Amino acid sequence: METSCLLVKPGRKRFKSLVVKTVFLILGRSFHAASKLDLDIKKEIETWDEGFKFMMKVFPESPSMIVEKRKGILVYRGSKGGSADLTIIFKSIESAFLVFTAQCGTCRAFAESRVIVSGDISKAMSLVRCLNILQRYLFPLFINRFILKRPPSMPWYKQFIRAYIYLLGVPFGL
Amino acid sequence: MLPSYYEFYNPVKIISGEKALDNLPYELNRLQVTRPLIITDKGVTDAGLVKTVIRAFAESGIILGGVYDDVPSDSSVTVVNDIAGVFRRNECDGLIAVGGGSPIDTAKAVNILVSEEGDNLFQFAGHDVLRRPLKPLVVIPTTAGTGSEVTYVAVIADPSRKVKMSFTSAYLYPRLAVLDPRMTLSIPPGITAATGMDALSHAMEAVTCLQKNPISDALAMASIDLIGKNLLKVVAHGRDEEARLAMSNAACLAGAAFSNSMVGLVHSLGHAAGGVAGVPHGVAMSIFLPYVFDYNMEKTAPDLARLLLPFGGPEEYANTPPAHRARRTIELIRALRQSLYDLCQLPRTLKEAEVSRDKLEAIARTAINDGSLTFNPVEVTYDDALLLLREAYD
Numbered sequence: 359m360e361t362s363c364l365l366v367k368p369g370r371k372r373f374k375s376l377v378v379k380t381v382f383l384i385l386g387r388s389f390h391a392a393s394k395l396d397l398d399i400k401k402e403i404e405t406w407d408e409g410f411k412f413m414m415k416v417f418p419e420s421p422s423m424i425v426e427k428r429k430g431i432l433v434y435r436g437s438k439g440g441s442a443d444l445t446i447i448f449k450s451i452e453s454a455f456l457v458f459t460a461q462c463g464t465c466r467a468f469a470e471s472r473v474i475v476s477g478d479i480s481k482a483m484s485l486v487r488c489l490n491i492l493q494r495y496l497f498p499l500f501i502n503r504f505i506l507k508r509p510p511s512m513p514w515y516k517q518f519i520r521a522y523i524y525l526l527g528v529p530f531g532l
Numbered sequence: 533m534l535p536s537y538y539e540f541y542n543p544v545k546i547i548s549g550e551k552a553l554d555n556l557p558y559e560l561n562r563l564q565v566t567r568p569l570i571i572t573d574k575g576v577t578d579a580g581l582v583k584t585v586i587r588a589f590a591e592s593g594i595i596l597g598g599v600y601d602d603v604p605s606d607s608s609v610t611v612v613n614d615i616a617g618v619f620r621r622n623e624c625d626g627l628i629a630v631g632g633g634s635p636i637d638t639a640k641a642v643n644i645l646v647s648e649e650g651d652n653l654f655q656f657a658g659h660d661v662l663r664r665p666l667k668p669l670v671v672i673p674t675t676a677g678t679g680s681e682v683t684y685v686a687v688i689a690d691p692s693r694k695v696k697m698s699f700t701s702a703y704l705y706p707r708l709a710v711l712d713p714r715m716t717l718s719i720p721p722g723i724t725a726a727t728g729m730d731a732l733s734h735a736m737e738a739v740t741c742l743q744k745n746p747i748s749d750a751l752a753m754a755s756i757d758l759i760g761k762n763l764l765k766v767v768a769h770g771r772d773e774e775a776r777l778a779m780s781n782a783a784c785l786a787g788a789a790f791s792n793s794m795v796g797l798v799h800s801l802g803h804a805a806g807g808v809a810g811v812p813h814g815v816a817m818s819i820f821l822p823y824v825f826d827y828n829m830e831k832t833a834p835d836l837a838r839l840l841l842p843f844g845g846p847e848e849y850a851n852t853p854p855a856h857r858a859r860r861t862i863e864l865i866r867a868l869r870q871s872l873y874d875l876c877q878l879p880r881t882l883k884e885a886e887v888s889r890d891k892l893e894a895i896a897r898t899a900i901n902d903g904s905l906t907f908n909p910v911e912v913t914y915d916d917a918l919l920l921l922r923e924a925y926d
Contacts, residue, residue, distance in 0.1 A: 468906045469742035469794075470537045476659055479698070480901035508911035 374455045378416060379437070381458040382423035384528050385414070386434030388492055389425050391527025393432035395519045398491055398510070402484050403427055411435070412477075412485055413442035416454045434531065444477035444485065460497060463505030464489060495520045538745035540792045541702060544682045548711035548781060550773075553585060556628075556670065557592030559708050563668040565626030567597040569619050571639040572630040576674055577601040579718045585630055585672065597624035603631070607638040608689045609653050609697075616645040626668040629706075630715075632675040632727075633813075640686035640704050643669050653688065654697065662701040669706040674715045676766075676779035677727025677814055679734055679787015681709035696807075711784060713777040721767045721876040726814030728763040728779060729872070731755065732865075733802075733817035734786035737795040739839060740825070740832040741907040748793035751785045757842035758782035763868070767875050796908030797899075798824045801920065804898035809887040815879050818872070822865045823924045827916070831909040833858040840864070883926040892921045 393399050406427050415422035424435040424442060448454035453472035456462040464486060467473045475482045494502055494510045502509035526532040547555060560568060572582055582599055589596060600615050619627075619642060629639035644656050647666035656662060671681035686699045719727070738744060738752035762778040769775070801824070802816035811819075825836060837857035841849040844864050852860045872878040879885040882892075896917035899905070905912055 465742065465906060470535060471539045471743070472537065474659060475903075476661075479903040483901045483903065483905060486906070506911070507909070 371451050374451050375421060378451060378454045378458055379421040381454075382414065382421055382437065384496070385492070386423045386425055386436070387528050387531045388496060388523050389432045389488070390434045391523045391532065392488075392492055392495060392519065395522060396491060396495075396516070399432075399488050400430075402488050403430075403432060405484065406481065410444075410481070411439070411442040412444040412446070412481075413439075414446045414448075416448045416451050442477075444475070444481050446482070446485075447474050447476065448472065449474065460501050460505055463507075464493075465507055466505075495523050535745055538743070540745055540747045542682060542788045542792065543702075543705050543707075544709050544788075545707065546682070546709045546711065546784060548784075549777065550713070552710050552712040553588045553672065553714065556585075556588050556672075556710060557594050559710075560594060560626065560668075560670070563626065563670075563707055565594075565668050567595055567622070567624050568626040568628045568670070569597040569615070569622065569624040570599040570601075570628045570630060571603060571615060571642065572599065572601045572635050573603045573605070574601055576631045576635070579674075581674055581715055581718075582630060584714055585628070597622040603635045603638045605634050606689055607634045607641070608691050609641075610691070612638060612641045612645065612653055612688060613651065615642045616651075619646045626670070628670045628672065630672045630674060632673065633678040633680050636671055636673070636678070636680040637686040637688060639669055639671070640706075641688045641699065643667055643704075644686075644699065654690070657697040657699055659700045660702075661699075662703045664703070666703050668708075670708045670710065671706040672710045672712070672715060673780065673783070675719060675723065675727045676716055676776070676783040677730035679731065679783050679790065681706060681711075682784055682787040683791040685791070709784060711777065711780040713773040713780070716776045716780055717771055717773065719770065721770065722878065723814075724770060724779075725763070725767045725872045725876050725878045726812055726818065727783070728759060728766070728814075729818035729821070729869075729878070730814035731779070731783040731786045732759050732763070732868075733798050733821055734790040734795060735759065735782070736821065736825075736839060737798055738786065738789040738793040740828065740835045740909065741794060741796040742909055743792070743794045743907050744835075745793060748789040751789035752793070753838075753842050755782045755785035755789065756839060758785070760843045760845065764871055764875070767872060794907040795904050796824070797828065797905060797910075797912055797920075799904040800899045800902035800908070800912070801895070801917065801924075803902050803904070804895045805882070805885075805887065808894045808898055809882075809885075809891045811882070811885050811887060815885055818869055818878055819880065819882060819885060819924055820920075822862050822869070823920050825862050825865070827920055828908065828910050829858065836861045881926050882921065882924050887925075889925060892918060892925065896921055 411426045413424045422437045424439040425432050457467050627639045629636045643666045673681050684704045689696050735752040735755040738748050758778045759782045762775040765775040798820045801820045805811040805816045840857045840861045899917045
């Protein structure tokens with residue numbers, strides 16, 4: 359008698375997937391808002407070519423976030439748009455969830471090989487510096503102290519940029 | 533302390549010791565290679581080392597597919613294409629790299645072209661682009677420093693675009709590394725010292741940087757122990773076979789450690805100083821090690837303290853109060869650099885390495901975009917890097 363062995367279809371992780379999709383949306387819109395106002399981010403992206411595209415995604419294909427440099431600022435292009443010049447790939451939805459819920463910093467995620475980079479490494483270093491600045495806006499200092507090696511400084515006038523990101527950038531994509 | 537998650541991989545078979553080279557035909561047979569192509573440089577040929585390799589094939593029945601010994605010190609895509617042509621014309625089925633970093637990286641890149649049957653190396657640049665196992669590659673290092681015989685990286689220059697392309701893939705690991713003391717006996721003291729300090733920097737950064745893990749730690753600590761006992765010996769007495777073999781093993785152990793733990797700021801500054809001012813890699817490592825460890829002290833003191841045991845020996849470790857061990861490790865690195873300067877004038881500062889002061893800004897700018905910086909335990913800005921370079925200048 360032949361042994362029967364049925365195919366197994368693993369389930370979904372809908373909640374974690376939703377959280378990661380939401381954070382990608384917040385990050386994409388925050389990149390756009392911050393690139394218009396923050397001088398440090400402006401200085402970083404000055405060296406990027408016009409039309410330079412970067413993508414963050416979770417293996418194998420989704421969710422994802424695509425951001426493009428257009429007319430000197432970063433523009434959020436949503437989750438679809440083909441290839442990019444630089445791609446940051448989370449190896450699993452669990453890795454992305456750890457990072458996006460501030461349980462694991464970006465530098466620790468790299469150190470634990472939870473994330474891989476495809477593309478020009480020097481551009482990736484520049485992008486990580488932008489990401490660190492952005493995280494400083496998005497999270498309070500006590501969380502930043504946990505997830506960043508050394509949180510970027512936050513002078514008083516940057517509170518206006520933070521307010522803009524929270525009130526107009528993230529909700530309306532401005 | 534265990535990291536919450538880590539990965540470790542190294543599939544390279546290592547054969548090491550007296551007459552190790554003579555077992556190469558057997559190993560090639562095991563890998564089903566019948567016509568290997570030797571890739572090396574003129575320095576290696578002139579030192580008579582290629583003859584030693586060829587002699588190992590006597591009575592083996594293997595016919596060598598050729599010896600390509602025109603690899604320059606900074607290998608380029610043109611050389612890679614040229615060698616791939618030789619490989620195809622001579623119907624070779626495996627590669628043997630004999631030399632230091634350049635012939636080894638070249639052989640890895642040639643292997644990409646001949647295995648993927650392509651003629652455009654660019655399309656395989658980057659991380660994890662390769663999708664299938666490559667042809668067997670054997671590495672016979674003739675320096676004890678880079679550890680390239682057990683790493684998965686190759687860097688090749690593209691002169692037309694004036695860039696260096698980096699290839700990283702698990703498929704780039706060689707299948708076999710042969711550590712034979714005969715292959716390193718003729719290295720002059722200056723290169724012996726610089727490559728030895730390169731190995732030391734690999735091992736020490738492996739223990740102190742963010743991607744460290746228990747396996748890389750064990751390999752790195754064993755490497756530091758061997759370097760502490762043998763580096764000065766081989767610089768002073770180059771014909772000491774036992775010490776030479778110990779240093780080859782140390783470099784290999786450090787290579788296996790750092791290709792899994794990665795390296796940090798010492799290498800970021802070193803890559804930048806090499807690219808901008810032409811400072812040889814090992815020399816740069818030797819210059820920057822103590823300055824970077826001072827800079828990283830706030831986060832790495834416990835790890836630096838642990839290094840004292842393999843580096844200084846058990847008596848030194850026991851006689852140093854626990855609170856002073858990290859600082860003592862740095863003092864011993866400085867003392868080693870001074871001894872190497874006394875023996876063979878290995879530069880201790882950027883000024884001694886003939887770097888002009890006006891290049892420091894460019895080095896700092898390049899260093900903060902180097903990928904190794906990701907794994908440094910302390911954040912580094914442009915201003916921090918520049919300050920460190922000024923300290924290391926004179």
